[in-house]
Amino acid sequence: xxxxxxxxxxxxxxxxxxxxxxxxxxxxxxxxxxxxxxxxxxxxxxxxxxxxxxxxxxxxxxxxxxxxxxxxxxxxxxxxxxxxxxxxxxxxxxxxxxxxxxxxxxxxxxxxxxxxxxxxxxxxxxxxxxxxxxxxxxxxxxxxxxxxxxxxxxxxxxxxxxxxxxxxxxxxxxxxxxxxxxxxxxxxxxxxxxxxxxxxxxxxxxxxxxxxxxxxxxxxxxxxxxxxxxxxxxxxxxxxxxxxxxxxxxxxxxxxxxxxxxxxxxxxxxxxxxxxxxxxxxxxxxxxxxxxxxxxxxxxxxxxxxxxxxxxx
Amino acid sequence: xxxxxxxxxxxxxxxxxxxxxxxxxxxxxxxxxxxxxxxxxxxxxxxxxxxxxxxxxxxxxxxxxxxxxxxxxxxxxxxxxxxxxxxxxxxxxxxxxxxxxxxxxxxxxxxxxxxxxxxxxxxxxxxxxxxxxxxxxxxxxxxxxxxxxxxxxxxxxxxxxxxxxxxxxxxxxxxxxxxxxxxxxxxxxxxxxxxxxxxxxxxxxxxxxxxxxxxxxxxxxxxxxxxxxxxxxxxxxxxxxxxxxxxxxxxxxxxxxxxxxxxxxxxxxxxxxxxxxxxxxxxxxxxxxxxxxxxxxxxxxxxxxxxxxxxxxxxxxxxxxxxxxxxxxxxxxxxxxxxxxxxxxxxxxxxxxxxxxxxxxxxxxxxxxxxxxxxxxxxxxxxxxxxxxxxxxxxxxxxxxxxxxxxxxxxxxxxxxxxxxxxxxxxxxxxxxxxxxxxxxxxxxxxxxxxxxxxxxxxxxxxxxxxxxxxxxxxxxxxxxxxxxxxxxxxxxxxxxxxxxxxxxxxxxxxxxxxxxxxxxxxxxxxxxxxxxxxxxxxxxxxxxxxxxxxxxxxxxxxxxxxxxxxxxxxxxxxxxxxxxxxxxxx
Numbered sequence: 001x002x003x004x005x006x007x008x009x010x011x012x013x014x015x016x017x018x019x020x021x022x023x024x025x026x027x028x029x030x031x032x033x034x035x036x037x038x039x040x041x042x043x044x045x046x047x048x049x050x051x052x053x054x055x056x057x058x059x060x061x062x063x064x065x066x067x068x069x070x071x072x073x074x075x076x077x078x079x080x081x082x083x084x085x086x087x088x089x090x091x092x093x094x095x096x097x098x099x100x101x102x103x104x105x106x107x108x109x110x111x112x113x114x115x116x117x118x119x120x121x122x123x124x125x126x127x128x129x130x131x132x133x134x135x136x137x138x139x140x141x142x143x144x145x146x147x148x149x150x151x152x153x154x155x156x157x158x159x160x161x162x163x164x165x166x167x168x169x170x171x172x173x174x175x176x177x178x179x180x181x182x183x184x185x186x187x188x189x190x191x192x193x194x195x196x197x198x199x200x201x202x203x204x205x206x207x208x209x210x211x212x213x214x215x216x217x218x219x220x221x222x223x224x225x226x227x228x229x230x231x232x233x234x235x236x237x238x239x240x241x242x243x244x245x246x247x248x249x250x251x252x253x254x255x256x257x258x259x260x261x262x263x264x265x266x267x268x269x270x271x272x273x274x275x276x277x278x279x280x281x282x283x284x285x286x287x288x289x290x291x292x293x294x295x296x297x298x299x300x301x302x303x304x305x306x307x308x309x310x311x312x313x
Numbered sequence: 314x315x316x317x318x319x320x321x322x323x324x325x326x327x328x329x330x331x332x333x334x335x336x337x338x339x340x341x342x343x344x345x346x347x348x349x350x351x352x353x354x355x356x357x358x359x360x361x362x363x364x365x366x367x368x369x370x371x372x373x374x375x376x377x378x379x380x381x382x383x384x385x386x387x388x389x390x391x392x393x394x395x396x397x398x399x400x401x402x403x404x405x406x407x408x409x410x411x412x413x414x415x416x417x418x419x420x421x422x423x424x425x426x427x428x429x430x431x432x433x434x435x436x437x438x439x440x441x442x443x444x445x446x447x448x449x450x451x452x453x454x455x456x457x458x459x460x461x462x463x464x465x466x467x468x469x470x471x472x473x474x475x476x477x478x479x480x481x482x483x484x485x486x487x488x489x490x491x492x493x494x495x496x497x498x499x500x501x502x503x504x505x506x507x508x509x510x511x512x513x514x515x516x517x518x519x520x521x522x523x524x525x526x527x528x529x530x531x532x533x534x535x536x537x538x539x540x541x542x543x544x545x546x547x548x549x550x551x552x553x554x555x556x557x558x559x560x561x562x563x564x565x566x567x568x569x570x571x572x573x574x575x576x577x578x579x580x581x582x583x584x585x586x587x588x589x590x591x592x593x594x595x596x597x598x599x600x601x602x603x604x605x606x607x608x609x610x611x612x613x614x615x616x617x618x619x620x621x622x623x624x625x626x627x628x629x630x631x632x633x634x635x636x637x638x639x640x641x642x643x644x645x646x647x648x649x650x651x652x653x654x655x656x657x658x659x660x661x662x663x664x665x666x667x668x669x670x671x672x673x674x675x676x677x678x679x680x681x682x683x684x685x686x687x688x689x690x691x692x693x694x695x696x697x698x699x700x701x702x703x704x705x706x707x708x709x710x711x712x713x714x715x716x717x718x719x720x721x722x723x724x725x726x727x728x729x730x731x732x733x734x735x736x737x738x739x740x741x742x743x744x745x746x747x748x749x750x751x752x753x754x755x756x757x758x759x760x761x762x763x764x765x766x767x768x769x770x771x772x773x774x775x776x777x778x779x780x781x782x783x784x785x786x787x788x789x790x791x792x793x794x795x796x797x798x799x800x801x802x803x804x805x806x807x808x809x810x811x812x813x814x815x816x817x818x819x820x821x822x823x824x825x826x827x828x829x830x831x832x833x834x835x836x837x838x839x840x841x842x843x844x845x846x847x848x849x850x851x852x853x854x855x856x857x858x859x860x861x862x863x864x865x866x867x868x869x870x871x872x873x874x875x876x877x878x879x880x881x882x883x884x885x886x887x888x889x890x891x892x893x894x895x896x897x898x899x900x
Contacts (some may be wrong), residue, residue: 162392165778166664167394167395168480174612197400206400208396
């Protein structure tokens with residue numbers, strides 16, 4: 001097998017790559033690219049990527065206070081809990097399932113526990129834990145009682161954003177017709193998702209939420225609060241003080257529950273209604289779009305909602 | 314003497330010769346032969362394909378190719394389909410339309426994919442191009458039926474209007490009535506993505522009736538089953554037909570009317586739609602099934618035995634899209650009945666369910682790979698896989714060119730041996746020497762990337778999720794895959810090293826997407842500084858990346874080559890890493 005050639009444009013000297021056999025030892029940093037002393041530094045001491053553990057710690061502390069959509073979802077889901085799902089150390093993916101470094105480590109995409117202990121070799125782990133495949137499912141598989149007690153049972157299957165990779169058109173189409181199952185109740189529970197756009201007056205861009213992901217108005221509203229908090233507070237992401245997030249959140253909650261904004265939705269008939277007037281299931285069935293509206297513009301919505309309800313029943 | 318003769322070869326003759334050269338690659342090669350060929354070629358190029366709308370600017374395109382008649386553009390990265398690209402990212406068509414309105418008054422065709430198209434853009438198209446013929450909007454968004462009404466009203470020579478799975482704001486069902494009664498040139502209409510109640514059926518009927526060249530008609534779900542017969546009787550020449558909802562109370566008169574209408578369509582080769590299928594109505598299409606080459610049942614929620622019955626009536630089938638209700642048994646039936654099958658896509662009926670709801674496993678795919686010698690393109694969602702199945706598939710079907718496997722639970726190993734699926738995918742790339750597109754899933758270590766880098770020499774597009782262990786994986790791909798054009802990665806622990814070490818490779822590719830990986834902000838900055846012909850864009854909704862340490866990984870990274878420089882239409886959560894430093898030094 002020929003060794004891949006490194007491009008030496010950026011000042012890295014020619015490196016001999018380790019033999020292929022060693023490279024299969026997953027997670028072992030020493031078998032990385034062996035970019036040694038000649039490697040290009042990014043300039044900050046201690047910021048070299050081999051110290052992925054450092055990254056993790058930094059990420060952990062970052063994540064505890066950074067607000068925004070991604071954590072909003074995950075917090076809503078698990079009360080800020082832990083993830084079985086070891087993932088890449090990316091700084092929080094868009095949403096529901098941020099691959100928190102708390103449950104993964106270093107270059108290993110895989111970790112069965114939340115302890116943050118580093119470097120299990122994939123192969124070994126696979127051998128030791130026969131249900132490792134299922135453990136990694138981002139869901140509460142009822143029967144798989146792992147030693148890892150971190151999976152908080154949820155009514156809806158935990159979903160990774162964008163996984164499995166299915167287009168919204170298909171998801172929304174299938175959502176309105178749940179899969180035919182013997183067990184209808186389960187079918188309803190597992191049936192897909194329904195993305196609707198959420199806009200906020202004054203915010204520069206839209207978001208999308210999956211209505212089927214939430215079980216109640218409360219869950220939806222707190223997720224939206226977190227998602228749009230950066231607009232009302234005027235700043236996305238804070239600089240390192242854990243308490244700041246709590247402060248931001250409570251300020252936003254006041255804003256939303258106070259007089260500034262109300263949550264409205266457009267229903268199937270094209271009418272704009274206040275969120276909260278109809279039972280949750282009826283709402284998810286008929287909601288096409290959400291809008292966080294300034295209270296001043298929302299006058300006159302309430303009476304329509306009540307009338308519609310009367311007409312329906 | 315001889316040299317002189319070569320130089321005095323008339324331009325018109327060369328132009329005529331070049332007119333037979335349609336492929337972009339060949340055209341590009343022609344233009345590089347010499348300066349005079351470059352000049353002649355650029356004046357007679359009529360069609361242009363731009364795979365990344367930010368790789369070039371409208372002005373640059375117009376300056377080089379003044380006589381374009383057909384433009385195809387792609388906007389957002391592929392992962393936008395799965396909600397990984399936040400709203401407002403970009404991909405706006407309006408600036409292009411504005412420039413082309415002035416430069417290409419004779420523009421005939423616009424094909425867009427994953428772009429933001431507003432009603433204003435559509436109105437401008439309708440107004441600016443007198444001979445406009447073809448509008449294809451795949452996975453686009455941002456427009457409403459008002460924009461469509463403008464197109465319908467003004468484009469007298471419109472032949473094709475195809476809205477493939479675009480997101481359209483439904484404002485009025487009457488936009489179809491905007492096609493004047495004198496308008497008869499429609500050849501292809503795909504409105505299958507329109508939401509409920511958006512189409513005036515009588516307008517549709519009249520439109521279909523007066524357009525004798527109509528070949529493709531794909532209706533939306535709102536059109537009821539009992540209207541199909543009416544439509545088909547007005548357009549028996551249809552080649553491609555997409556039904557609306559395929560459900561109704563079972564009535565013998567409706568059934569026989571429907572069956573009769575279908576049987577009069579002798580040219581029908583492709584069927585789709587079939588929302589909400591009532592199995593009892595499926596036999597209505599049996600009369601055309603023997604000629605059907607493409608069947609899209611991916612919204613048909615019917616069980617395996619009904620699917621098997623249908624599929625067994627279609628011996629000429631080349632392309633099948635279906636839900637996993639078909640199950641292994643259905644795929645085995647497919648493998649024995651449809652020997653001409655080239656493309657198979659199996660979608661999950663319940664992707665978020667806790668347990669598999671159907672009996673569709675790796676066996677089904679193995680059966681098809683064994684029984685269908687012409688199979689080239691596979692998209693398969695399933696819950697389990699083994700290395701040995703993948704090896705079988707690879708050995709059975711070395712002619713595969715597109716292989717996309719999605720094992721629904723991330724990082725799932727071979728369920729028999731509990732090993733990673735490295736060896737299985739390795740076999741795929743080793744045997745399928747013409748593989749151009751590959752999507753990975755399941756438990757994968759760096760080893761699979763080693764195989765890919767070693768064997769996948771024709772691979773152009775690779776999609777990776779929840780895989781690999783270290784930068785070595787990414788390095789294998791970037792350094793080994795010679796034909797790689799598009800690489801998209803999510804949730805993998807790839808970081809700075811491989812990216813920086815292979816920066817030059819990125820200029821040979823269209824784009825690289827990395828989200829939820831470990832690429833630090835510092836590395837992004839460095840890349841942006843060192844590679845001026847790359848746009849390095851950081852997407853981070855936590856706020857400005859420089860409010861965090863340089864070593865902090867960015868959320869998402871999109872790198873693409875461009876001759877247009879950094880773009881200026883970015884939303885607040887996208888930062889471009891450009892070579893500010895060098896600019897400062899120069900000034």
